[in-house]
Structures are given as C-alpha cells and as structure tokens.
Amino acid sequence: MNRRWVSLAVLLGAVLVGCGGVEAEPEVVPPVSVASTSQELVTCSANCVMGERVSCQGSTCSATDYSHVTCDGVTTFCPTCDDHPYCEFLHGGSCAPKGSTIPCCFLGGGGEGGCVCGNGEWICTI
Structure with a gap:
C-alpha cells in the first residue's frame, strides 16, 4: 500500500507543477502625472x-x-538708410532707459542724426 501512496503523491505533485502552481500578481505601476504649461x-x-x-x-x-x-x-x-530708423519717426516716441542714444537718418536722404532718450521720450535732431 505504501507504493500506491508514493505513486499517488508523485502523480499529484506532477499535476500541480504542470498546472503552473499559484500565479504571481501583476505589478501595478501608478500613472505618472506630467504637468505642462503653454503660453x-x-x-x-x-x-x-x-x-x-x-x-x-x-x-x-x-x-x-x-x-x-x-x-x-x-x-x-x-530698416532705413544704413539700417537706422528715421529721426522724424522716432522723435517724441517712447523710450527707456533715460540717457540711451540711437543713430537715425533724416527723411529724404538728408544725412544721419541721432536721438537721446530723455524723460521717456526720444529727443532727436531733426
């Protein structure tokens, strides 16, 4: 009878191993939140x-x-003469910082001049 029990135990063990045993739980990975901003x-x-x-x-x-x-x-x-803006169009326009300068050209090809930023406005030689 011992032989039968041993044979039955071997057969039962083979069946359990053949079925794959207990399944492992799948790993759950939490979703990654990506914050994005657009302008x-x-x-x-x-x-x-x-x-x-x-x-x-x-x-x-x-x-x-x-x-x-x-x-x-x-x-x-x-762009204007020599890539400078026209003095007449700059004069009186807003600017910053005070004391900055920019070269300019006169309308009609009258040569080059310059503008100085004073109190928030361009003051140009016209």
Whole structure:
C-alpha cells in the first residue's frame, strides 16, 4: 500500500507543477502625472518705408508703423538708410532707459542724426 501512496503523491505533485502552481500578481505601476504649461505667442508687424515690414513674435508685443516692433522687451527697428530708423519717426516716441542714444537718418536722404532718450521720450535732431 505504501507504493500506491508514493505513486499517488508523485502523480499529484506532477499535476500541480504542470498546472503552473499559484500565479504571481501583476505589478501595478501608478500613472505618472506630467504637468505642462503653454503660453500663447502673438505676432506684431509694423509697416516700414518702401513697402518693407518688420515683425516679431512673443508673449507680449507692440508695433509702431514706420518705426519699430517690440516683442518681450526686444525692439526691432524698420530698416532705413544704413539700417537706422528715421529721426522724424522716432522723435517724441517712447523710450527707456533715460540717457540711451540711437543713430537715425533724416527723411529724404538728408544725412544721419541721432536721438537721446530723455524723460521717456526720444529727443532727436531733426
């Protein structure tokens, strides 16, 4: 009878191993949250002389025709004689910081001049 019990135990063991035994639980990985922010960009353009235009893109911008565009604090002037803006268009326009200077050209090819920032306005030799 011992032989039967041994045979039965071997057979039962083989059946349990053949069935794969107890299944392992799958590992659960929590989802990763990715925070993202987006900031809309705006584009500003200014007309310049001779049909040219200047433009820029940023989160904030402003434009003054025949003078310049400013995006995120960076100013791009209209190209003119020797890449200087016209004195007549700068004169009286807003500027910063006080005491800064910029070369300029006179309309009609009258040569070069300059502007000085005083009290928030360009003061130009016209």
